Amino acid sequence: MANILTQNDIQHVDYKDIDLLKQFVNPHGRVMSRKRTALTAKQQRAVEAAVKRARFMGLLPFIQK
Amino acid sequence: MEMETNLSEEGGVSRVYEIGYLIVPTVAEDSLDKVVGEIRSSIEKAGGSFIAEGAPSLMRLAYDMTAREGDKNVDYDRGYFGWLKFEASPESAIALEESLRTNASVLRHIVFRTVREDTRAKIKAPTLREVKTPRTTLAAPRREEEVSAPVSEVDLDKALEDLTTE
Known part of the structure; x- marks a missing residue:
């Protein structure tokens, strides 16, 4: 998997972009590791923060059975 | 991500904030404006200026949320989600x-x-x-479309019979 954010020239990760964030969570709703996402450390942190905000607002699940 | 901090005319700092909110689904569609208006007015009162806004829309929540209403808990599986982006002082953000x-x-x-x-x-x-194109489909030459003449029922039956008798 290549770095989606760099590929599509995305500078900011918004918690409302759930379609984008869904690319970085596995079917259980957990954030994928950097090995799988191939993001830079900075991007990975931005994605993590966005996923957590989205979870809190009920846009993404905390867990999915 | 570089956060913006500007000095306003009064000398106080002004920062860009975003708020996201979920309004309970029991609020009627036409009284949503009232609830949003309340939020907007509390920002305006604190001297904030709006940058962008997303109107609240009813959506299904990823999980049930429990809210305390009076003295009992109510579970909600949907809500009106909206957001606002504005510039204001840190103190007014706390007040908001x-x-x-x-x-x-x-x-x-x-x-x-x-x-x-x-x-x-x-x-x-x-x-x-990512669009994954399997190598095989790229490498394999396109098979030329076979021209099939209409086959009559009788011919087909005969061909089948030949196959089964063997």
């Missing part, structure tokens, strides 16, 4: 958070610092997916 917390029709809210530019990705989801 307090007003959101006490607002009974706001199920949940989030306030955080952000940047002035639009942070939403321009690209739609389907184009984000």
Whole structure:
């Protein structure tokens, strides 16, 4: 998997972009590791923060059975 | 991500914030404006200026949220989600958070610092997916379409009979 954010020239990760964030969570709703996402450390942190905000607002699940 | 901090004319700092809110689904569609108006007025009162806004729309929640209503707990599986981006002083952001917390029709809210530019990705989801083209389909030459003449029932039966008798 290549770095989606760099590929599509995305500078900011918004918690409302759930379609984008869904690319970085596995079917259980957990954030994928950097090995799988191939993001830079900075991007990975931005994605993590966005996923957590989205979870809190009920846009993404905390867990999915 | 570089956060913006500007000095306003009065010498106080002014920062860009975004709030997201969930309004309880029991609020009628036409009284949503009233609830949003309350939020907007509390920002305006504190001297904030709006940058962008997303109107609340009813959506299904990823999980049930429990809210305390009176003296019992109520579970909600949907809510009106909306957001606002504005510039204000840190003190007014704290005051706004307090007003959101006490607002009974706001199920949940989030306030955080952000940047002035639009942070939403321009690209739609389907184009984000990587298109995997298997090598085989690329390498294999296209098979030329076979020209099939209409086959009569009798011929077909005869051919089948030949096959089965063997």
